[in-house]
Amino acid sequence: MSYIDRTLEMVSKRYYYQAEFLQAVKEVLGTLRPLLDSNPKYEKNHILERIVEPERSIKFRIPWTNDKGELEVNRGYRIQFNSALGPYKGGLRFHPSVTPSILKFLGFEQIFKNALSGLSIGGAKGGSDFDPHGRSDVDIMRFCQAFMLRLYEYIGPTIDVPAGDIGVGGREVGFMYGTYKQLTHKYEGVLTGKNLLFGGSLARTEATGYGNVYFALNMLASRNLGLEGKVCTVSGAGNVATYCVEKLQQLGAKPVTVSDSRGSIYDKDGIDVAVLKQVKEVEHASLTRYAELRPSAQYVAVKDYPEGRHFVWTVPCFAAFPCATQNEVNEADAKELIKNGCQCVSEGANMPSTLEAIQQYLGAGILYGPAKAANAGGVSVSQLEMAQNAHMVHWTFDEVDNRLKGIMHNIYTRASETAKEFGSPDNLLLGANISAFREVADAMILQGDY
Numbered sequence: 001m002s003y004i005d006r007t008l009e010m011v012s013k014r015y016y017y018q019a020e021f022l023q024a025v026k027e028v029l030g031t032l033r034p035l036l037d038s039n040p041k042y043e044k045n046h047i048l049e050r051i052v053e054p055e056r057s058i059k060f061r062i063p064w065t066n067d068k069g070e071l072e073v074n075r076g077y078r079i080q081f082n083s084a085l086g087p088y089k090g091g092l093r094f095h096p097s098v099t100p101s102i103l104k105f106l107g108f109e110q111i112f113k114n115a116l117s118g119l120s121i122g123g124a125k126g127g128s129d130f131d132p133h134g135r136s137d138v139d140i141m142r143f144c145q146a147f148m149l150r151l152y153e154y155i156g157p158t159i160d161v162p163a164g165d166i167g168v169g170g171r172e173v174g175f176m177y178g179t180y181k182q183l184t185h186k187y188e189g190v191l192t193g194k195n196l197l198f199g200g201s202l203a204r205t206e207a208t209g210y211g212n213v214y215f216a217l218n219m220l221a222s223r224n225l226g227l228e229g230k231v232c233t234v235s236g237a238g239n240v241a242t243y244c245v246e247k248l249q250q251l252g253a254k255p256v257t258v259s260d261s262r263g264s265i266y267d268k269d270g271i272d273v274a275v276l277k278q279v280k281e282v283e284h285a286s287l288t289r290y291a292e293l294r295p296s297a298q299y300v301a302v303k304d305y306p307e308g309r310h311f312v313w314t315v316p317c318f319a320a321f322p323c324a325t326q327n328e329v330n331e332a333d334a335k336e337l338i339k340n341g342c343q344c345v346s347e348g349a350n351m352p353s354t355l356e357a358i359q360q361y362l363g364a365g366i367l368y369g370p371a372k373a374a375n376a377g378g379v380s381v382s383q384l385e386m387a388q389n390a391h392m393v394h395w396t397f398d399e400v401d402n403r404l405k406g407i408m409h410n411i412y413t414r415a416s417e418t419a420k421e422f423g424s425p426d427n428l429l430l431g432a433n434i435s436a437f438r439e440v441a442d443a444m445i446l447q448g449d450y
Contacts, residue, residue: 003036004029007048018101020326020351024108025052027355031430032437034422045449047441054107056080057100058154062128064146067138076147078126080160081107084443086120087158089379091165093127094143094172103127105326106165106350110379112436113372116411119383124160126151132167144175152180157188157389163382164193166325169239170200189389192382196394201385203400204378208348209243210401211377211408212321212369213251216346218412219367219428220319225343228252233317234271235259235310236324237280237287240348240375244321246273257312259324260287263301264311267294309333316340323348331356338364347371362427373411373432380407 001009011025029048036042058078065071077100080088090110093103103125111123128147132140154160164173173193180190187198194200203210213227220226232248232255234241245255254270260280265271265287272294279289291299300311313320313333320342322329326349329337334357337345345361346369347353353361361368381404388395395403411432418438419431444450 002033003043003048004033007052010049011052015101018104020101020105021108023327023355024105024351027351027358027429028108028112028433028437031427031433034424034430035434035438041445042441045441045445047444050444051082051111051437051441052108054079054081054104055083056154058126058151059100060150062130062143062146062150064142066142067136074128074130074143076126076128076150077103078151078154078160078162079103079107079124080154081123081125082111082440083122084440084447085115086122087156088124088160089114089121089163089382090124090126091163092168092176093125093165094130094132094167095127096129096131098127098129102326109350109372111440112433113376114379115436115439116373116414116432117376117380117383117407118410118414119380119407121161121379121383124162125165126162127165127168130167132172137171140172141175144172145179148176148179149183152183155180155190157190157386161189161382161386162191163379166238169193170195170205174198189386192385194385199385199389201381201388201400202395202397203404204381204385205239206243206246206401207381207404208240208375208378209245209323210247211380211404212240212244212323212346212348212374213247214377214405214408215369215374215412216319216321216344216367217251218409219346219369220344222416223367227319230254230318231256231316232319232321233257233312233315234321234323235264235312235328235352236322236349237276238323240378241321241323242273242276242280244323244348245271245276248321249273253319255321256317257315258287258290259310259312261302262286263288263299265290265297265299266311266315267297269296313337314340317342319344319346321346321348322352324352325349326351327354329353329357331360333357334360338366343367345369346374348375350375358429362429365426368428370429370432372436373415373428376411377404377408380404
């Protein structure tokens with residue numbers, strides 16, 4: 001049995017109950033065979049056994065009092081996965097679906113995403129099963145204060161720098177940052193995604209969505225293709241999807257879909273970004289509201305569509321941008337995309353395609369931008385925020401955006417050249433995984449058996 005197979009067997013037995021984490025490990029390790037078969041030093045130094053285990057997993061209870069005077073208790077986590085390349089870096093997610101398995105898969109992916117960026121940051125993830133949806137600002141503030149009261153001793157600007165994720169936006173980051181300052185009496189860049197008034201960076205809000213499109217442009221350029229005039233489908237209706245749509249339109253493309261947990265919008269005239277922002281960022285409403293404001297839009301409820309299928313991926317398109325959540329594109333969806341002429345899939349969400357869907361992309365030879373490469377724009381600009389904080393300066397929007405373009409180009413180049421090096425020139429998943437793994441693993445070896 002090969003080194004990879006032995007490791008997969010070990011992880012599967014040890015964490016059989018963590019499906020999402022196992023999926024992420026299988027996806028990465030399954031592409032590393034050409035590297036590990038040709039270089040025995042990784043097995044000699046037991047890198048796989050070490051890299052699949054977090055350096056530290058922190059779990060804590062969060063008792064807090066809501067605005068009705070009632071005591072509630074939530075669970076909080078921080079998975080500090082790997083610091084070989086720099087301080088831990090990764091988001092905080094507040095959502096009822098948060099479990100150790102979800103956070104371990106996200107943290108494991110974050111190791112390689114951050115390595116691909118070329119910036120000095122390690123991988124981590126954290127969050128809580130607290131649901132901010134429908135809560136008052138006072139409830140959210142009190143919860144964030146209670147959460148930070150238990151997290152603050154494990155983080156710092158050169159230790160661990162959390163950011164936002166699902167359920168954690170500028171409001172939540174602000175509340176947590178204020179609490180951190182009260183507890184430590186320090187004004188430092190310990191959280192990213194902050195407000196511009198106290199150390200935030202221009203273009204951070206747009207970074208993941210814009211970066212996803214920049215990565216797609218690099219893929220398309222390799223085949224002398226572009227996005228101008230092309231119909232695109234986008235899933236999600238949060239920050240990543242909104243700014244993916246915005247950048248696509250700026251480049252002359254025509255994004256025609258968005259979605260949320262309850263349904264999807266198909267707008268034949270192209271998604272109206274201003275209306276989408278009004279509905280989701282101002283009114284915090286369902287996409288049914290978008291359909292009310294846009295006569296050209298069709299709303300399709302999840303409950304009215306066959307179980308296990310996703311309406312967005314049935315819409316014929318030139319390029320698809322999954323920007324919602326993990327495993328939102330299954331094998332049937334991938335087949336539908338390919339059948340309808342899709343030539344490019346660029347992932348804005350974390351692990352949005354199942355392993356079976358990925359095999360469909362690779363088998364069909366379409367351009368495929370894996371999440372750890374295509375959605376690395378967000379964490380990259382977070383690191384740029386850290387750099388600005390360290391020097392107590394603010395860069396212009398254009399300066400940050402230009403740096404983001406350069407980072408996404410470099411990520412594509414690294415993945416593409418590594419794929420060619422190992423004889424699979426069209427497999428950016430293999431190229432991204434090997435390139436990132438090799439950098440982290442070599443740093444681990446050089447640092448000894450920590």
